[in-house]
Ligand SMILES: Cc1ncc(C[n+]2csc(CCOP(=O)(O)OP(=O)(O)O)c2C)c(N)n1
């Protein structure tokens with residue numbers, strides 16, 4: 001019997017030799033990756049110009065799964081690494097896909113400074129409210145009272161509102177979606193890829209296996225149920241008022257402004273200096 | 283800002299930090315990321331002016347962790363890259379120095395040693411980071427560290443550091459000290475065509491056949507650059523020749539870590555550099571590096587002048603340690619003297635290499651380096 005094997009239409013974006021991936025059933029990370037490669041496909045992105053960077057964590061494996069030049073840094077340092085890449089070759093599209101712990105706890109300082117500089121790095125954060133990879137400890141986005149392996153009596157730390165943080169730090173583009181908003185997230189990633197300057201998307205993402213299980217949402221479906229019930233689309237609303245609570249997850253685009261990127265400003269300066277040099281030499 | 287887009291070929295009166303910065307430019311470094319710290323700040327300041335003149339990048343990062351990460355990124359994007367710091371910043375860089383080792387990233391890290399531990403003595407010299415240079419990041423690895431003893435060497439060894447990092451795809455450390463960094467001396471900068479500049483090996487196969495961590499005979503894999511069509515992966519995790527994580531395989535871990543060590547160990551004779559003066563017939567040999575070596579040589583000459591057969595051996599590469607040279611010199615000497623501005627670091631390596639020859643350690647902390655008279659006294663006690 002002849003068997004026809006049909007390749008997946010998006011397989012050229014993925015490293016099939018790295019499959020199966022490490023993610024649990026019901027995990028949102030696959031949706032984030034899926035939306036990312038769909039956005040690349042719709043944009044007809046030049047994969048040879050693309051560098052995907054991740055830090056450490058479950059979502060941090062993304063860099064290894066995309067069929068592009070890719071780099072898996074130390075925990076928290078993807079933005080600092082990417083800063084070197086982008087400045088060294090501004091022609092490259094440098095995209096970071098990483099986690100809430102990686103980007104906002106250990107790597108938080110790099111995040112705010114990259115946003116402040118407005119360097120043209122594109123950051124997609126899968127916010128699953130905890131440290132999935134190390135077994136579910138509290139992190140900087142863990143909601144108050146949530147149970148994690150290191151907040152067994154309920155979390156007493158106030159979480160970051162990531163979109164507010166990114167906007168305040170100077171990002172050119174800021175959006176938040178959940179893994180339920182597949183189409184809007186894909187469109188948003190396309191916008192992020194095309195914009196100049198520092199761009200950030202928070203994707204609220206289910207970690208049923210570790211976070212959900214301890215917080216009365218045992219399956220990916222139950223977590224998605226929460227996202228469906230709680231999310232409200234409010235484009236260009238005040239990110240300061242977009243705290244995530246059990247009843248309300250404000251999603252949408254929050255910031256989309258035009259601002260010269262750091263690499264442009266710096267390379268323009270270099271060009272001016274070179275002109276002066278030429279004048280002197282002639 | 284003055285535009286002088288050329289090397290400062292000729293003789294100059296410079297300080298060590300300045301000479302180091304010029305060495306970086308001469309070596310082809312076009313990316314510097316750093317964070318200000320005494321006594322290395324002048325390297326950053328000077329490069330913030332000079333880099334743009336060469337179309338290069340200067341960026342002041344938010345800390346030294348970021349600086350180290352950024353130079354790894356820039357190196358993968360194709361630029362020769364460097365950072366410069368001192369003890370506290372060097373400590374912060376250690377995790378990513380390990381990342382550079384694991385991902386075989388050519389880059390240069392300058393550590394201008396001051397007194398430690400902790401914030402210690404920001405404005406005074408030290409040699410207290412020697413063991414940290416070798417063992418500072420976790421895990422097993424080999425690294426290259428060079429110790430300049432003059433402003434001239436702050437220039438020439440910076441060039442050499444870049445060459446070695448490009449050849450072996452390893453971070454190379456330049457371990458200066460506050461005195462060589464801040465003192466002014468005559469420096470001769472050769473014309474560009476008289477400088478030996480080495481660039482990393484590039485892959486000679488198309489992307490589909492490229493295995494980013496497949497070594498050649500010298501244990502070093504050719505390195506592709508981001509954006510040139512090679513879609514390869516690099517990770518700090520234990521990885522196979524494709525760059526893919528294989529964290530559960532003892533075979534892959536053994537093969538990888540042994541190769542990372544072997545590319546230095548098996549090439550040690552090509553890497554190691556020492557300066558030996560009057561060691562052939564010496565009864566007492568002073569093994570000394572960095573600024574202290576200046577006093578040591580002066581003491582050796584003084585001893586010779588009064589009829590004592592003294593010799594001078596200066597490791598220029600601290601790592602890999604010039605074990606064979608020290609062992610050979612020790613075999614025919616009656617005693618070895620090791621002056622260091624710490625509580626005993628390189629002396630441990632000297633003792634290991636010297637085997638049965640007694641080693642006298644001269645420790646000095648907290649102020650000026652040893653005087654020639656102090657070292658001369660130790661030589662006299664040695665015979
Ligand atoms: C310096 C350092 N500290 C701690 C760890 C352990 N570690 C690995 S992943 C991780 C947290 C990841 O959380 P997040 O970024 O939210 O990703 P997730 O696993 O949730 O996708 C930690 C703490 C590490 N690898 N390196």
Ligand code: SF4
Nearest residue numbers: 023024027058132207
């Ligand atoms: S632990 Fe959580 S985040 Fe990690 S793969 Fe499983 S479900 Fe996803």
Ligand SMILES: [Mg+2]
Nearest residue numbers: 099100128130
């Ligand atoms: Mg997480």
